[in-house]
Amino acid sequence: MFSVSHKTAFVVDHCPYMAESCRQLIECDMLTKSRSQGVIPLAPVSKSLWTCAIECSMEYCRILFDVYPTWKLVNYIVSDSEVHILNSWKQEDQNTHELMAALAAVGPPNPRQDPECCSVLHGLVAAVESLCKITEYQHESRTTLMDTADRVANRGRIICLTNAKSDTHVRMLEDCVLETIQEQNKRAAGSDRLMPIQQCELVLVHIYPQGEETLVSDRQKKELSSMLSSEVHSVRAGRYLASKLNVLVQQHFDLASTTITNIPMKPTLNVFEQEEQHANTSANYDVELLHHRDAHMEFIKSGDLHMAGSTSRDSGLKETVTLKWCTPRTNSVELHYCTGAYRISPVDVNSRPSSCLTNFLLNGRSVLLEQPRKSGSKVISHMLSSHGGEIFLHVLNSTRSTLEDPPSISEGCGGRVTDYRITDFGEFMRENRLTPFPDSMIDAAGRTPVERAKSQLERYTRYWPMIISQTTIFNMQAVVPLANLIVKDTLTDEDVLTCQKTVYNLVDMERKSDPLPISTVGSRGKGPKRDEQYRIMWNELETLVKAHVGTSERHQRVLECISACRSKPPEEEERKKRGRKREDKEDKTEKNGKDTEEKGWTTDSERLKGVMEREKDEQSECEIIKDSPDSPEPLNKKPRLATEEQQPPEKSKGPVSLLTLWTNRITQANSRKHQEFAGRLSSVNNKAELYQHLKEENGMDVHENGKATR
């Protein structure tokens, strides 16, 4: 984490001799065909050593910031008769725009300045001082590590771009850096904001104009002390310097190069403006990208690097891996098995092929990359994709998976259950999608957003039956408003009102005896009687609301509303009494349920389900047993046959006689053989009212009569 590449100090010489021309001429007055003859072209321009040094170091920084927007920091220092420190280690200072602005303020070296008082030494001293300064990242790590803060190391690199006089001059610069490190380390030992330098790499780049003999010889990396190593590069200005710094940035930051080949320029992909000078170029382009070396790990390890790659066209020195563009066919969203994703930076950022590729990616398309192989098989090994304006090279797994041919989920636990509430849980997932919050977003209880997300999930799942046949209320459109609101952390008065309205609506439904979507899985009939259905529904609704009653006083009010409303209509005197008894029992059950904590609702709903099923199965069973929470659920249920609404009215009044049982059975068997009369279907106690429409016309409420007492 805190390797040498954590901190890079650039020291660029701003002394008068850097104003010298690099003696590479650039023709910028390109005559075009339309120009009239006889015009004398302007003299070509040439960059100064300073301009060369700046643009190459900026290119170094550009690549660095593209590939490592964080953690790898640059401190840019310019040195003449004094030191100009252009930025700090702060993350917000790490971008080329800021540096360019600061460089513009410094301007080119003044050739008339007194060379005697100018030196790159000032800059080197400042660089060492700067390396001792603690970065935000070091500070943060030290603070979090506490006792083991000494694990945070302080290392760094100084890249010095200068024009040295001789090898002796170079040695003098090295000695000076070494001395300063020793000096500064002593100072740093006693300070909180400073850290002694443990390791420093000095990279001296001597720049000299084209056509001149170099006065400084190249030297490999050499340990000057346990803390300092130094290397010297003697480079001609201009493009030589540019390719040297390109090689250095790759070495310093473990970068590797990939060349995307065969990029087509079909009209659909072509984002270029058509321009004259590129009219006769070939249809397929290559683009070279830099990225972290690990994106090639598979090649490096398997020794395929040489096979897969070819040498870069620009410099014969460095290697690049060639990967072939695969034109994306669909825009479908797929989850690839990706083992790494690395930011990229194009080598030639504003060339046409590069910007064509990057714009294509920035517009949201992904491109799969194929590994050229000698054998015929096509292997997709990488993918280019952008996320939030940053392009990443994804490494895709291209070898055999160890997880192939796993047992299907339908073969495992719960795999045979077919009525999962898949759609409802999908809705639940949408409601529980995540979103980023600003760093300071901590709520009143001091919870981070992710903790709030967890607590929301806890609330939303307090009562959440997994299968359709386990629930009634979640199959009812009418309950939706209440179910959506009750899980919330806070309710407004308006919310409570909505919940109450939902409850009133249910009461109304019950009064009208509207059918409920009670699960009839495995049976062709309607399941339990209507009033029993409502009882189950109300119980379930209460279970849901009770799970949230502790959240706030308003939640409590919703429960109160339900308890008040579900009391039975006065004409059902007898039933009401019986209901009381039952509710008492339920209260007890609920208490028991609470003992088993959150599992309470499961047993409760399980019991409800049991009730329903038993009712369907064994109509002979009496109420008392039916309501007992202890009665075991029958294990091996026979395939359920149609259970019609033939429940005898006597059923609720006690044990059933053998005759009734027999009659029921016969009727049931018979009923399967013919379609039921419409009248019998809507009958009450086997009595169907005739000429109902007449009553309706007379303005009488049918339902009142339909709900006859039993």
Added chain:
Amino acid sequence: MPTVVLLDSSLSMTRPVSVEGSEEFQRKNLAVHGMTMLFEHMATNYRLEFTSLVAFSSLWELLVPFSRDYNTLQEALNNLEDYDKTCLEAALQGVSNVVQQEWGTSCPCQVVLVTDGALGIGRGSLRHSLQTVKQRVDDKKFPLPFPFPSKLYVMCIANAEELQATDSMDNLEQLINLNGGEGQIYTMEGPLCLKSVQSMFGKLIDQAYSPFHAVLRCGNLTSDVQVFPRPEPVTIDEEVDPIPKTVQTDLEIVGFIEIGDISSPPVLSRHLVLPIAVSKEGDEIGTGATDDTEEETSTNQMAGKSPNFCVLLHGSLKVEGMVALVQLGPDWFGMLYSQADSKKKSNLMMSLFDPGSEPLPWLGRMSQLGPASDAAENPYGEDDSKSPFPIQPKHKRSYAQNVTVWIKASGLQTDVQKILRNAKKLPEKTQTFYKELNRLRKAALAFGFWELLKSVAELLERECTLLPDSAHPDAAFQLSHAAQQLKLASSGDSKYAAFEQNITPMLTDFSGGGGADRI
């Protein structure tokens, strides 16, 4: 994590061990006994593991390629032959090849070397290999460390004293060190007998093949699961935080994200999440129990019929095209999703992200992800048309911001040409002309390239003189204005050479409102 069992079939393995009682055992018999136990364990509790069997002496042979068919493996054990001397280096090279051919170099593997600890003599012996390990040329490198992540377990059909009497123990330790310390040596305790070989392999099973059981949780909805292959501890930074992080057995879902938003994230490893039924005694009725006893079958059927949260979650993730973000430990997250294989079977899969607070730049800090319903405005839009992801970085990357690079002459020439081309189309192209002009000006100022500013100024002046008679009168004004401004900037005078300042089009009688807007 596939396993290679590398079995020593040299003659020394046939040495008899003295056991009280009538039957005489060879070391080989003990080894086979131990391996049988290992295979039986895997067949019941670790059924999805791919295992291969390699036998070696002076040569090596792949007896069973990677397979989940433990009967075949067991059969191969029963038909072992005895060969000549031990030559471990060639065998390790063989293992390396076998693994790479099958799984490549990124898949972690476990190598179980079963040997009697007699590691050969002379050329080809481990001692000889280790002595020459530093004098190898590139194509004859010692096979360790393996190119793939690996653990090397050495099962010695010998006790520690025996191995320490020779340099065998030292050599084996050196072998583990060569593999980056990844691995362990097991020796037998007490007399060489079936019991001690069982206890030795028992230790290996506990160490390397114990199934990872966890509870998957989404609020109050839970399911007992086995995670396969079991997640291994991870060290992020040896220097700053050397303590390996382990996945906790409570896997807590924190929320959900669309597949498009999570967008093929890089992962450390992938694991199947298999729901398991835990009976009252706490025994697991395995996802792959092979025993066909009636009791188990009926329990399995019951487990199949009772609703399981994993199945619900899997179904909804698949239908909705979403993933569930799951917390694996402090500052460590992963994702759950539905993964379909070629045979249309699908499964609940879990991928682990890199440990840390921000494993995916496009999601931002994990701890800052909260419920969308807490946001003042629905970040997904009322009609699901928007998304809060990906997070935009503070600064644009160079390829997204039209940077100026003049390292190649062509870069500079193109930029100058762009200006000239627009200059010819003045006043229609006034906006673009000044935009390009200012881009060039900024770069030239930053690079200290004042000579270029002068040169371009001259070019514009000449362009002015070359204007045809039909040219719009505004063109001449704009060209000379631009040239003059560039000249002023090239003086370095801070009044005219400020970086953030732009040259604005000259307001002329001809330009009206249109061309004179600030750029």
